[in-house]
Amino acid sequence: MAEVLQPPDYLSASSMTTFLQCPLKFKFSRIDRIKEPATEPMILGSFVHEILEEFYKASADERTFDTARSIGRDLWDSKWAKEADEVGVRDINQFRWKAWWCIENLFTLEDPQQMNLAGVETKVDDTINGVRVLGFVDRYLHDDDGNVVAADYKTGKVPLPKWSADKVFQIMVYVLMLEQMLEQPVVSGEIIYLKEGKVVAYEPTQKRRSETIQTITSVRKEVEDSCEAGAFQTKPSRLCDWCHYKPICPAWAK
Ligand code: SF4
Numbered sequence: 070m071a072e073v074l075q076p077p078d079y080l081s082a083s084s085m086t087t088f089l090q091c092p093l094k095f096k097f098s099r100i101d102r103i104k105e106p107a108t109e110p111m112i113l114g115s116f117v118h119e120i121l122e123e124f125y126k127a128s129a130d131e132r133t134f135d136t137a138r139s140i141g142r143d144l145w146d147s148k149w150a151k152e153a154d155e156v157g158v159r160d161i162n163q164f165r166w167k168a169w170w171c172i173e174n175l176f177t178l179e180d181p182q183q184m185n186l187a188g189v190e191t192k193v194d195d196t197i198n199g200v201r202v203l204g205f206v207d208r209y210l211h212d213d214d215g216n217v218v219a220a221d222y223k224t225g226k227v228p229l230p231k232w233s234a235d236k237v238f239q240i241m242v243y244v245l246m247l248e249q250m251l252e253q254p255v256v257s258g259e260i261i262y263l264k265e266g267k268v269v270a271y272e273p274t275q276k277r278r279s280e281t282i283q284t285i286t287s288v289r290k291e292v293e294d295s296c297e298a299g300a301f302q303t304k305p306s307r308l309c310d311w312c313h314y315k316p317i318c319p320a321w322a323k
Contacts, residue, residue: 071299074100076292079194079201082239085288089235090308092291096301097314105313107156113164114224116141116149117171117263118190118207121222124172124181125189125208132181137172141165167264171224174266186210187217193246198282200289206243209255217251219243220259220268227262227269236260237271241281244273 077084077099088095097103123140124132145165158164175181186208194203209219221240228236240258248255259270271277295301303320315321 073299074296076100076296079203080285080289080292081202081204082242085242085285086235086238088288088292089238089284091304091306091312092295092301093303093318093320094312094314095292096295097317100296103314107152109153109156109158109164110225112149112152112156112158113167114222116144116152117168117224118222119144119149120168120172121175121207122190125184125186129182129184132184134173134176138169141168141172167224171263174263175261177266178261178268184210191247191250193243193250195246195249197242197245197249198286200285202242202246202285204243204246206247207261209247212256216256217247217253218257218259219247219255220261222261222263224263227265227267233269237277238281238284240271241273241277242285245278245281 074096084095084099087098098105120137120141123144124137127136127140150161153161153164188206188209191206191209192203193206194201196202206219207221209217212218219240221243223236240260244255244258255273257270258273259268261268303318305320309315309318309321312318
């Protein structure tokens with residue numbers, strides 16, 4: 070008989086999208102805790118996020134190119150040069166340029182000195198329809214009418230609409246979590262694509278809200294059922310070619 074497994078205490082937006090992509094991949098990552106090695110795009114994203122987190126903690130009049138550059142340089146020296154080396158980044162100059170382009174593009178989207186962010190890297194930890202969800206919202210602010218706007222930074226390309234379902238789901242999870250925490254309605258969930266200098270905004274319509282709650286609820290139930298059965302299904306797709314667990318995946322056993 071298969072061993073009953075212990076479901077994780079909480080889910081995150083990204084772990085739920087992993088489950089939706091492939092339940093077995095979720096198991097390898099979240100239950101067996103087999104760590105996926107960091108990749109160059111992952112550390113580029115983390116490096117840029119950290120620069121922006123520090124940058125927006127500075128007072129408004131300090132938010133200049135020079136400040137961003139100096140924060141980037143310090144973080145590079147203290148942490149990210151080593152990370153890039155460990156991941157095996159071959160062209161360090163190009164890697165640093167890619168990070169800097171993201172920061173420069175932010176300045177084309179907004180004037181940082183005029184931005185009045187109400188929260189940066191805000192931890193949200195609450196239940197949605199009885200499911201504990203934990204995450205960090207990159208930033209949120211109040212618009213001119215006092216309404217809350219949540220936003221998430223991305224350093225990858227803007228996906229085609231037909232491939233954007235996981236991004237919409239993630240930002241809607243943050244919208245719902247922030248609303249509960251602030252006890253104020255969130256009127257927009259924005260994804261700021263720094264690499265291309267574009268913002269895609271999603272209105273939290275009733276349809277999107279109920280679909281998100283439904284997805285969270287059904288993922289939790291399926292995780293629990295799979296743990297109870299001690300078995301997680303494979304879901305082979307073209308994404309398997311980028312899956313770290315492919316060498317140990319039964320769907321690809323020779
Ligand atoms: S290789 Fe494909 S089927 Fe196997 S765990 Fe990864 S995503 Fe799932």
